[in-house]
Amino acid sequence: MDFLANLGSGFAIALTPWNIVYCAVGVILGTAIGVLPGLGPAATIALLLPITFKIEATSTLIMLAGIYYGAMYGGSTTSILLNIPGEAASIPTCLDGYQMARKGKAGRALGIAAMGSFCAGTIGIFGISIIAPTLAAFALKFGTPEYFSLVILGLLMAVYLSEESVLKGLITCVVGLLLGTVGIDPVAGAQRFNFGFSKLAEGFDFVVVVMGLFGITEILCNVESPEIREVFKTAIKGLYPTLEDWRRCWASVLRGSFIGFFIGALPGGGGIISSFASYAVEKSVSKHPEEFGRGAIEGVAAPESANNAASTSSLIPLLTLGVPGNSTIAMIFVAFMIHGIQPGPFLIKEHPDLFWGLLASMYIGNIMLLGLNLPLIGLWVRMLKVPYRYLAVVVVVICVVGAYSVSNSVFDVGVMVGFGVFGYFLRKAGLPSTPLILALILGPMLERNLQQSLIASGGDLLVFFRRPISATLLVIAGLLMLSPLAKFFWRRSHALQTSR
Amino acid sequence: MKRGLRRQSFMYFVFVFLSVLAFQTVQAQEYPTKPVTLIIPLSAGGSHDLTMRIVQTVSKKYLGQPIVIVNKPGGGGAVGTEAVAQADPDGYTLLMGWPGSSTTLPAIMGRSKGPEFFVPVCLINYSSTMIVSRSDLPYNTFKELLDYAKANPGKLIFGTTGVWGNSDVAWKQIAKLTGVSVKVVPYDGGGPTVIAFLGDQIDFTAMAIAPLLPHIRSGKLRILAVLNDKREKDWPDVPTARELGIDVVNHNWRGILAPKGTPRPIVEKLAQAFKMMAEDQSVVTMIKEKLGDGVYYKGPEEFAKYWQDEYKLHQELGKIYKK
Numbered sequence: 177m178d179f180l181a182n183l184g185s186g187f188a189i190a191l192t193p194w195n196i197v198y199c200a201v202g203v204i205l206g207t208a209i210g211v212l213p214g215l216g217p218a219a220t221i222a223l224l225l226p227i228t229f230k231i232e233a234t235s236t237l238i239m240l241a242g243i244y245y246g247a248m249y250g251g252s253t254t255s256i257l258l259n260i261p262g263e264a265a266s267i268p269t270c271l272d273g274y275q276m277a278r279k280g281k282a283g284r285a286l287g288i289a290a291m292g293s294f295c296a297g298t299i300g301i302f303g304i305s306i307i308a309p310t311l312a313a314f315a316l317k318f319g320t321p322e323y324f325s326l327v328i329l330g331l332l333m334a335v336y337l338s339e340e341s342v343l344k345g346l347i348t349c350v351v352g353l354l355l356g357t358v359g360i361d362p363v364a365g366a367q368r369f370n371f372g373f374s375k376l377a378e379g380f381d382f383v384v385v386v387m388g389l390f391g392i393t394e395i396l397c398n399v400e401s402p403e404i405r406e407v408f409k410t411a412i413k414g415l416y417p418t419l420e421d422w423r424r425c426w427a428s429v430l431r432g433s434f435i436g437f438f439i440g441a442l443p444g445g446g447g448i449i450s451s452f453a454s455y456a457v458e459k460s461v462s463k464h465p466e467e468f469g470r471g472a473i474e475g476v477a478a479p480e481s482a483n484n485a486a487s488t489s490s491l492i493p494l495l496t497l498g499v500p501g502n503s504t505i506a507m508i509f510v511a512f513m514i515h516g517i518q519p520g521p522f523l524i525k526e527h528p529d530l531f532w533g534l535l536a537s538m539y540i541g542n543i544m545l546l547g548l549n550l551p552l553i554g555l556w557v558r559m560l561k562v563p564y565r566y567l568a569v570v571v572v573v574i575c576v577v578g579a580y581s582v583s584n585s586v587f588d589v590g591v592m593v594g595f596g597v598f599g600y601f602l603r604k605a606g607l608p609s610t611p612l613i614l615a616l617i618l619g620p621m622l623e624r625n626l627q628q629s630l631i632a633s634g635g636d637l638l639v640f641f642r643r644p645i646s647a648t649l650l651v652i653a654g655l656l657m658l659s660p661l662a663k664f665f666w667r668r669s670h671a672l673q674t675s676r
Numbered sequence: 677m678k679r680g681l682r683r684q685s686f687m688y689f690v691f692v693f694l695s696v697l698a699f700q701t702v703q704a705q706e707y708p709t710k711p712v713t714l715i716i717p718l719s720a721g722g723s724h725d726l727t728m729r730i731v732q733t734v735s736k737k738y739l740g741q742p743i744v745i746v747n748k749p750g751g752g753g754a755v756g757t758e759a760v761a762q763a764d765p766d767g768y769t770l771l772m773g774w775p776g777s778s779t780t781l782p783a784i785m786g787r788s789k790g791p792e793f794f795v796p797v798c799l800i801n802y803s804s805t806m807i808v809s810r811s812d813l814p815y816n817t818f819k820e821l822l823d824y825a826k827a828n829p830g831k832l833i834f835g836t837t838g839v840w841g842n843s844d845v846a847w848k849q850i851a852k853l854t855g856v857s858v859k860v861v862p863y864d865g866g867g868p869t870v871i872a873f874l875g876d877q878i879d880f881t882a883m884a885i886a887p888l889l890p891h892i893r894s895g896k897l898r899i900l901a902v903l904n905d906k907r908e909k910d911w912p913d914v915p916t917a918r919e920l921g922i923d924v925v926n927h928n929w930r931g932i933l934a935p936k937g938t939p940r941p942i943v944e945k946l947a948q949a950f951k952m953m954a955e956d957q958s959v960v961t962m963i964k965e966k967l968g969d970g971v972y973y974k975g976p977e978e979f980a981k982y983w984q985d986e987y988k989l990h991q992e993l994g995k996i997y998k999k
Contacts, residue, residue, distance in 0.1 A: 222720030226729045229966065316875040320861075360752070363862055365785070365839035374758060374787065377751035443871055444864075497874060498890045500867045507721045509867075513886065514726070514966045520890030583719075583749050628861050632833055632877070 179305060186532030190540055195238055195533070198231075202239035203541045206246020207548060210262050211254055212574065215581045216383065217247040221507035225514065233515035234530045238537040240508050241491070245297060245538065247504075248487040249545045252289040252480050256282060257556055258571050260391040260578075264382055264617055265447045265483035267610060268338075268455035270390055272468060272475030279471050283415035283557045288425055288473055289480040290549040291417065296433040296481035297542040300488030303437050304495070305535055311441045311489070312496040318442055320632065321640050324625040325649035326442070327618045329656070330449040334614050336656050337456035340469070345611045348602065352612035355380060356619025363627045375587040382617050384579045384588045385595050389609045391575045392596025395568050397603060415554055421473050428458050428474040432481030440486025443493045443501030445621050447486040452614055454482035488538070494519050495531065707767055707942050708741040714932070716772045717756025719749040723803065723884070723967055724930050728772050730962045731800060731953050738956070739949040753777025754788035761789040765937035767946060770797070773933040779986050780840050784994035791980075791987055794933040798947045799974035799982065800954050801963065802927035804904040805846050806914070808888055809880035810873070811898040818900040819920055821880065825856045832858040835869045835878030843869075846882040846903055846926040848993050853922055873897065884928060886968055910968075931979060947976050 189195065209220050221240050228236040251262030256273035269289065276285040303311075318326070331349055339345030358369045359379030370376035417425075432454040439450035458478040459468045468475050490501045491508075498520030500506035512519045517527055524531045560567070579592040602609050633639035641647045714732070716725050728745060735743035748756035753776050760771035771794070782790030807818055813832075815821045825832050836844040839862045847860060861878060863869040870887050872878045874896070882903065891897045901917045902908050903926040917924045932950055934943060953959060954971045963969050974982060 219720065222725070225721060225726065226733075229962065316871070319872070319875055319877045360839075362864070363839060367785075367787070374751035374754040377754060377787070444868060493871070497871075498887065499871045499874065506867055509887075510721050510726065516965060518890045521894055522890055583755075584746070585748075585750070585755070624864060628863070631859055631861050634830070634859075 182528065182532045183305060183536060185529070186534075186536030187539075189234060189529055189533035190238065190537035195235055195537060196540065198235045198239040199242050199537045199541050200544055202242020203246040203249075203544050203548065206243040206248075207250040207545065209243070210247035210250020212262075212578065215578070216263060216504070217244050218504040218507050219581075220247075221504065221511070225507070225511060228511060229514065233512075233517055234533050236511055236515060237508065237530065237534050238541075240511050241534060241538060242541045244504050244508065245484065245487050245541065246545060248484050249290065249293050249549060251483070252293070252476075253286065253556060254574075256285045256289065256476070257560060258391065258567075258574075259394040260571065260575065261386050264386065264613075265451045265486065266479070267386065267390075267613060268451050268479035269476055269483075271338075271455070271610065272470070272472050274394075275469065275471035276473065276476065277560065281471065281473075282560055283553050284417045284421055284473065285476050286553045286556060287415070287417040287550070288421060288477045290546060290553070292425070292429045292432065292477045292481040293484040294542055294546045295429050296436060296485040297488055297545075298539065299430075299433045300437050300440075300485040301535060301538045301542070303485075303489060304492060308492045308496050311438070312492050315441050315443060315493055316497070317645060319643070320625040320628040321643050321646040322649070323442075323444070324622060324629055325640060325646040325653070326449065327445070327622045327625065329649045329653040330452060331611070331615060331618060331622075332653050332656050333456040334452050335611050336659060337460045338452070338468070339608055339611065342660060344607050348607050348609060349611035349615045352615025353619040353622070355385075355612070356616045357623065359620070362620070362624040363631070373587070375585060379620060380591065380616065381582050381588060382613065383582050384592045385616060386613055387575045387579055388592040388595030389599040389602075389613060391571055392593060393599030393603060393609070395571055396596060396600040398564060398568065415557065416550075417473075425474055425477040428478040429481045431457060431461075432478035433485040436482030436485030437489045440482075441489040441492045441501075443490070443499060445618065446501065447483060447490060448614070448617060450486045451479040451483040454478040495523055496521065498523075707945060708739060710768065711742045711744050712739065712768050712770060714743050714745050714770045714772060715756045715760050716745060716747050717749065717753035717777050718747065718774075720747045723886075723928075723969075724772060724774050726967060727800065727930050727963060727969070730959055730966070731950070733962075734953050734956045734959055735949075738952040739946075751777075751787070752781060754781055757781075757788045760933070760935055761793040763935050765795075765935040765939075767934060767938055767942035769935065770946070771933040771935075773929075773931040773983075775842060775845075775927070775929060775986065778931075778933065779983065779990050780845060783987050783990035784840060784998055791983055793936050795936060795938050795943055796976055796980045796983055797932040797934055797943055798950045798954075798976060799929060799931040799972065799979040800950070801969050801972045802929035803884040803886075803969050804902050804908060805842055805882050805926040805928065806885045806899050806903065806908075806911075807880065807882050807901045807917070808873075808885060808892070808897050808899050810876065811895060813879060816898075818915070818917065818922075821900060822854055822856055822922075825858050826854075829857045830859060832879045833877070834858045834860050835872050835881045836860060836862045837866050837869050837881075837883060838862055838864065842884075842926065842928050843882040845990065845993065846924065848997050849903075849924045849926060849989075850882075850917070850922060852993065852996060853924065882926070909970075931983070943976060951975070 209215055220243055251266040252269050254260045254262050255266045255269040256277050259270050259274040261267045261270050273285045335345035335349050336342055358376055360367055360377055435454040436450045440446045455478055458474045459465050490505055493499045493501045494505050494509055500509040576589055579588045582588050599609050629639055716728055718724055732743045732745055748759055757777045760769055763769035777788040781788035815824045834847050863872055866887055869881060888897055899914050902914050903917050903924050905925055907916055951973050954973050960971050
């Protein structure tokens with residue numbers, strides 16, 4: 177029972193008064209920045225780094241990790257209330273969460289998001305405690321061909337499983353891929369499609385695009401049809417999820433947690449793909465898929481669980497290999513280095529106090545987050561009673577400040593407004609914007625991994641089929657593309673049988 | 677009457693000229709009277725940003741005014757660099773220069789702004805680039821690696837942290853001198869390069885070794901050479917490439933630049949203040965302990981030459997390798 181003894185000693189460290197304070201500061205700060213889009217956890221940790229020079233290493237990491245997973249909790253709030261995803265991984269939460277809020281069920285959506293996040297976080301931490309090294313070894317098997325195939329599968333899942341019309345989904349997906357090519361070519365280094373703007377040399381910043389396509393577009397559409405405002409004024413029945421909600425959701429929370437935990441451990445893109453994948457899976461296993469996109473509570477529970485489990489498991493490559501998987505984790509990596517600690521294969525052996533103390537603090541932080549978020553729900557829901565003409569102004573201010581704060585530039589504000597107007601026309605044409613944004617985020621990954629694989633293989637396309645993981649992913653993707661055909665034949669033979 | 681007017685206007689001109697001169701000296705004596713902004717053209721949290729933030733901690737003590745750090749990332753550093761190139765040359769807006777956007781981009785891509793747009797103030801320090809390889813390959817030294825690559829052209833895979841990034845330029849310098857050909861795969865920064873290394877996707881690379889240390893210790897990776905003019909204090913057994921007959925030096929440096937036209941007295945004053953800041957005992961200790969680097973101050977003239985030489989080298993590489 178080494179594990180329990182280790183975790184016990186971890187709790188002894190995490191439960192010292194100062195560490196509890198640092199943990200609380202971390203999760204409160206994390207929730208706050210998660211709620212406000214723009215200044216993300218990566219930037220916040222970066223700005224706090226110089227202050228942490230003088231704080232003890234374990235306390236520093238407890239606080240910074242708190243900011244990281246706290247932000248994941250907070251990210252769902254604006255998605256549900258205002259249709260502004262705090263970060264890429266909470267985009268799927270908007271789809272059904274915002275619809276629930278419009279039907280006066282904001283409290284239940286927020287409640288299930290918080291409870292789901294709590295369960296997923298706990299499962300994730302437990303998972304790290306027991307299988308971190310194994311999972312890390314698995315993640316290393318993912319080379320460039322595997323990432324290429326994973327992105328292909330992720331995009332196809334988002335289109336084939338989540339969208340009402342596959343054709344429309346594919347159209348916006350391709351537009352997203354095209355927009356993703358703006359910026360510097362990853363191999364030749366040439367500039368593409370930036371029309372001389374230095375600001376565009378690194379492509380569109382997805383935070384800016386998402387705030388435009390979701391936040392601004394929503395306002396434009398609401399201003400046009402005033403009757404929608406009434407929806408927000410209806411009595412808010414049931415502030416918290418009901419037993420019935422729980423009965424519907426517990427399986428979704430578990431599925432979301434597992435998908436999030438395993439895919440989230442892949443460095444780079446794991447978190448985003450996992451929350452989209454879990455949404456797609458929920459819709460396809462659901463008994464009432466027609467409710468998705470119109471306020472299905474499972475559509476909130478699953479991706480929120482997935483992105484929290486993923487945020488926990490994405491610490492695995494850092495703790496066991498010393499490799500940061502995303503930009504926020506990279507900041508935590510810098511904090512390790514600043515304190516003269518090398519995360520990696522020797523971390524658990526050489527700094528057991530830090531490793532187990534950090535894990536134990538995450539259990540504590542999760543409980544704090546639940547305690548912090550559940551009472552806040554009442555406050556958030558009351559915010560929706562503010563007449564929409566005032567609320568709309570607040571949303572615009574949040575979006576403008578958020579876009580500006582991404583890199584202190586007015587250019588980004590313009591890009592955001594441009595995408596807001598673009599999103600309005602997309603919606604008028606009945607085209608979904610979710611595949612577009614996913615393709616915009618994953619497109620550069622797709623291109624880079626394709627080029628890298630082909631350089632390394634000397635131009636041999638079969639490299640994607642020769643490697644077992646990559647081949648499996650591509651076969652699943654192929655089956656997915658054939659699924660409408662299979663459905664067609666099945667329906668026809670069914671119809672023939674019944675007519676006989 | 678006409679003559680009088682002329683005389684008057686002449687006197688007027690002299691007066692203005694003198695007062696401008698006087699103002700300039702007063703300005704230099706009094707400079708700085710308000711906080712100085714240092715623009716870092718990269719996101720917060722990287723080694724360049726942290727080095728500057730450590731140096732900045734003692735700015736008030738030596739400059740008399742605090743230095744305010746503003747991150748202006750974008751375009752690989754071009755956005756922040758261009759903003760400072762266009763700023764008033766009054767010494768209140770400075771730029772942190774580094775090879776990426778101060779040398780490589782302008783010399784090779786014609787983007788960002790190079791030496792002709794700035795007055796070099798000083799060099800703070802640099803991290804040396806090291807050649808690191810997987811240790812399970814059939815060679816033990818850098819020389820043997822090159823021989824192996826020559827015997828098996830296009831077989832080894834060199835991973836870089838990005839096109840025309842430090843490691844990419846380092847390899848192009850080596851390839852230009854030795855004529856060795858390998859597959860060069862660019863990754864998206866240091867983190868993904870390390871992952872590719874651990875997953876056996878790449879065979880060797882050239883980078884600052886801080887993020888590779890645990891894997892060098894575990895024996896998975898091996899340092900073969902350092903691209904500096906002297907051996908590293910912490911790795912006395914690792915030869916420099918120069919000792920092996922390959923004359924390649926590659927530094928990832930951090931310097932202070934002011935917009936072209938900044939008055940000389942102000943540049944001198946800044947250089948002096950930055951020297952004292954960078955060599956302050958608390959700063960030296962923090963840079964060593966927290967980032968593993970030393971402080972290698974170079975004053976305005978020495979730094980100008982260092983930067984010019986690098987700029988010329990990159991222009992040559994661009995002519996050979998730019999597709």
